[in-house]
Amino acid sequence: MASTSEDELIETIVGFFRETDGLFSATSRPLGLTPQQAQMLCFTQHLQPSFGELAGLLHCDKTNITGLVDRLEKRGLVIRQPDAQDRRMTRVHLTPEGEELTKRFQHAFNSALTSRLRDWTAADRKDLLRLLRSATTALRG
Template sequence: MAVNDHDLVAALGGLYREVNAFYGAIAREFGLTAQQIALLCLVQNQRPTFGELAAALGCDKTNITGMVDRLERRGYLARQPDPADRRVSRVAPTAAGVAIGEEIHAAIAGRLAATLPHVARIELAAAAADLVTALSDRGGSR
């Protein structure tokens, strides 16, 4: 199938809207926002700084501070001093944060499994990884 630039831009715009709506719906099921679940997913396997979270989520550090504060009050996150520089705080999930992160992941995976056949999910994962790599290599995500 031949795709022109207009079709690609339109498809990416539609994908952006639908992915945001998809994550928003799942977030609401957990009483969270889409950005909060994105932040929770980011801290599951790494301990980012506030600046790293801001860069990854495409927002200002002050927004991250507010999100971390709210998730910390709910018992999902904890601030930890950076071992190399005690002036820097890193963000880590608590046991409750790990648990809800796993529940969110299962909800997303379950919804995708119910929506797309296995082969389509494999192809989508590969295409999404290629797009992420291409955009990040060109500085598109930061």
Template sequence: MTETPPGRRLAESLVRLTHLVEHVFAETGRRYDITPQQAQLLCVLHHTQLGMTELSRSLHLEKSSLTGLVNRVERRGLAVRRRDSHDRRECRVALTEQGSRIAVDFHEEVSGRLEELVGDLAPEESGQLTSVIARVLAGAETEPGREGRPDS
């Protein structure tokens, strides 16, 4: 039997970790009656207002898909579209008070659950993992075609 190369083992571990984080994200979203995509939108908009083009890039969605997503969160009273004061043809999407509350609560709960998952790591291991992840993310953000990756 051939041994799996270290790079492949790392990639497989990252994929498994991604699935775990996605599971936590989706499970937490269900508690707030929001889909993972809606949760991601709320998290991206938490401290800012963005135009549809910026949101499309940030969330890696086609404009038609983004329009449907924004329509759904707007109908639920979690976000509103506002005309851009500098360009009346553009609109910016902002969270409502309720949307902001859900974004904060959702983020806190997801963060807490993820912190529990790594709670057994020694402080130096946690620091090393944080540094490595930060380097991987920084490298991904500088690759062509990878601008605007969402933080959450």
């Protein structure tokens, strides 16, 4: 396996990672959210994840999730909801306010992103989406 092109791929991935992180910060902080909070809200939008599932998605210890959810719940953006099947579990749901703020974040992030990618062809955007999705499952597995 050619080591130079592998190095190149990694350097590019790291660079993309840093820029994405910067865009997350710049987008979330004006809305009063930390980047971690914004990411958590995005994950909570379509699933109603348990604490353990959130820990897996965010790649952090489960003890970290407690405080994260505490702060979001105190602001009325999410609520804890007991799981009907397993009474050990608690699921996290967005409140209407949380839903609204999440959409605001996504819209702001998206417009920042599209303005920066405005010169891209539709085909390149489609390819990027496909490859990122594929890379994500590859990294996850």
